[in-house]
Amino acid sequence: MDIGNPIIENMANPRELERMFRKDPEGFKKAFSDAWRQNPDSQVLAVWHERLYFQETAGTNKAPWLRKDFLIMGLLAILAGVSTRILLHFAEQQAIAPINLVFGIIPFIAAYFLYNNTPKKNILYALASLFLISGFYLNMLPLEHKDSIILAYLHLPIFLWVLLGLAFTGNEYPKGSTRLAYLKFNGEFCILYASMAISGMLLTALTMQLFRFVGMDIEQFYFKNVVVFGAAALAVVASYLVSRNLKLAKNIAPYIAKIFSPLVLATLLVYLITVIWVGKNPLLDRNFLLAFNGILLSVLAIIIFSIIESGADETRNISDYINFALIVLALAIDSVALSAIVFRLSSYGISPNRLAVLGVNILIWANLIWIMISYMRFLKNKTGLSTIQDAVTKYLPVYGLWAAFVTFTFPLIF
Structure with a gap:
């Protein structure tokens, strides 16, 4: 037994092993390879081996972009982008209120949550009914700038956000821990979305400038057909990444x-x-x-x-x-x-x-x-x-x- 290996020396001290791993993960892995080779029967090292080198057995042969959940996310993101662009067209024609744009985003995020965590039929029916009733009621209101109608426009997204929470929590909506997870999701979503949106803004500025160099002003076209589509689709993508336990937002949020x-x-x-x-x-x-x-x-x-x-x-x-x-x-x-x-x-x-x-x-x-x-x-x-x-x-x-x-x-x- 190589007493010079700190992992072997501390096999009976789980706390010290954890401290060593957190202090230097890469160095720990190098030392672990040697320790595991010398002690293949150690249950302690077997647990650490699974922790360090664990791989999902189901779907490991598939590329990430061929997984079903990724394809569903992509489809919902495209639908969100297209729906938002269509709603913007009608809003510009003053046929509907601009607040209708939320229906191009929130229902599709809710659909992704429902796909990920299929609830009981009564929750599914309740969500579908409330989204439909909200959309129908909103568009029955006159297109006037009265205080009561503006207040309805301002409060509708809050109500839809609560419905989105119901889709997120599913059958476990009464549990405080699940509601807490939804709030955490919102914080991580905002951080991730803002990070990606800043990148998108930089790309937009670069694209505009490149077209100006050749004497073309595409600002209006680009905003309506790319920025609006991308902003809506990005919301679904960000939801997918956060729900897939992306470490970026989780590490930054605290x-x-x-x-x-x-x-x-x-x-x-x-x-x-x-x-x-x-x-x-x-x-x-x-x-x-x-x-x-x-x-x-x-x-x-x-x-x-x-x-x-x-x-x-x-x-x-x-x-x-x-x-x-x-x-x-x-x-x-x-x-x-x-x-x-x-x-x-x-x-x-x-x-x-x-x-x-x-x-x-x-x-x-x-x-x-x-x-x-x-x-x-x-x-x-x-x-x-x-x-x-x-x-x-x-x-x-x-x-x-x-x-x-x-x-x-x-x-x-x-």
Whole structure:
């Protein structure tokens, strides 16, 4: 036995083997080959051999582009691109509202999820019916720029996003862990999509310039027939890559959460101090109130993203205290926004916009209270991280119900 091989020396110490692998994966593999050759009967090394050199037996002879799931993804991506281009044509003719473009993307991502994780028939029928009803109802609304109709347009994507979550979770939609996986998917999807979109923009700029060199301006044609098609198809491709456990987004997402949380906290503290210093009043300034609500939604997104990227780590660290401070800050912002909305309702009366903003702020306020109490208990070692994650995942259907209420009732009420 070669005592100079660190893997052989630590065969009885799993923790040290794991530490060695994480520190230098390539060096570990080289040392492992020699250790495995000398100890072919070791159960410990047999496990490591499978971990290092495991290959799927099913479909290994097929090239990646010939696998069924890849072909399905490609077909759905093409259909999404074509559908979005057709919908854009009708939107330009003012035959339909531009918000219809979401039906060129979300249903096809949902179809890929349903193919990957076939649910029970009642879920399948419910999803198909709700997508059809939403599309039919949306196009029954008059093409007018009334507040109630604009609110329906703004809330429809939220409702469809919740339906997409139902397609993602399938039969396991009641489970908090599955809903958490959907939220993680969204974070990783955004990172990956943005990365690929930036590459696409660079390619677009290069293509435009190349055609300008030969005296041709293809900007309008290229945007309508390539950029629109590519943006829609890319959404399906990104969904496929994330669901295939692409490591790029998964490795970057936790770092983004940890970097942006303290930056957002510091920026907001400076901003709020400045607002107080200059005497800006959200009770009287409508545009400032809208900006305040935009800040609130951004902070809520950062909080949720930070929580879901905490993983299963139960140890308390500085990131948790930063998240808790962000939650308290978001509650303060929401409380100011709520008081401003109530003031405007009492002063100027009820309108669709004021009622919609009031409802959203009440929902967010209640959710933040739940998250804050759960986080407080977590920081006091009374509960685990799952309690905080439950406060996020179990509340998601409430946002979907509110979005459905605004979308389907406001145009009728107002």
